Amino acid sequence: MPVIEICGSGCAKCKTLAERADTAAKGLGLDYTLVKVTTMPEIMARGIMSTPAMVVDGVVKVQGQVPSVEALTSLLVGR
């Protein structure tokens, strides 16, 4: 069961990324959990410097960008 983490302090971009990641994972029929990581030490502990970021099973996939649903889908497939 993949764990998708969306890191960011909660700005508009983070919300968009969370929504798109959700749509992409649902579209793939994954059995997943979506977690929002919002505190600075937790974000930093993942080595992330620019938000929003998406981390899948501990691997940073996206940093500082908001890719399209299609792009996120292929990132989730290739995980």
Added chain:
Amino acid sequence: MFWKKGGWLIPALLVWILLYHFLQSSADYLTVKVFGLELNSHLGGAISFFLYDSPKVLMLLALVVLGVTFVQTFVSPERTRDILARRAGAWGNLLASLLGIITPFCSCSAVPLFIGFVRVGVPLGATFSFLVSAPMVNEVALFMLLGLFGWKIAGIYALTGVSIAFISGWVLGKLKMERHLESWVLEMPFNAQAASDFRMSLPERLEASVQGVKEIVGKVWPYILAGIAVGAFIHGYVPESLMARFMGKGAWWSVPLSVLIGVPLYSNAAGVMPIVQALLGKGAALGTVLAFMMAVIGLSLPETIILRKVLKPTLIAVFIGVVATGILVVGYLFNFIL
């Protein structure tokens, strides 16, 4: 398919050019024929300034943000960090000041960025050069200046901003301030991640740019209109002699005063433009206006409050002091030579 992939931007751009061309005449027409005001009366001058400037600044902003966001899809803070981590000495400061202009950066990510830089070995001085340059030489402000006042003023702005960033970073680096970092910055577990290898396609870059325009213009338009209203008031009602007395070359105290006024005023780069425009139009000295603008955009209280999380008070004070001195020097320099 072509249209959906961003092709619609081409006709949109043509419409933009056409509209932009007719702004002055439509504003004058509205003022004179619809409102029945004289263009050289106080109220008429203010109204036509407002009617002309609001669409002009907003349109210019949209175009600039579109272009800048597009370019920024090719740059990331991670890549900048990796470039800077390999450079020591003055070159590192210079490079950091230049990369600060174009690297996408918002002050809410100042803290992770700061830690990320310092932890992979970017010298503290270069990190400061970057942190000064990023807000001070604001890429949107730069191109807005280019569109509103021409390349000379835009060039002066970029050059002085980069110089301030370069010199203040260099000075801060020499002062050996490492012990004034909050201890958790160097102690917390941190594994630097490489820049995400995810590459965007051209339509995705265009979509991100359009998204950027919606987001930024959607957020700042009330501030811009407020700025233009202040600008229109100055344009219509403030007599030139008064402006010359308070913000002219002769008034030596006007430079520090405009910095003092500018720091607590936190405005988006675009919001301060109309005020700058009106001040210059009324004969305020360029150095004074430049100092005011840099203090508003580059040295903002919210950012320093955010940075307080990683810097001890001494370092914050030195940081503000060095940057403010730089801005003062620029103000005096331009009032002196121009």
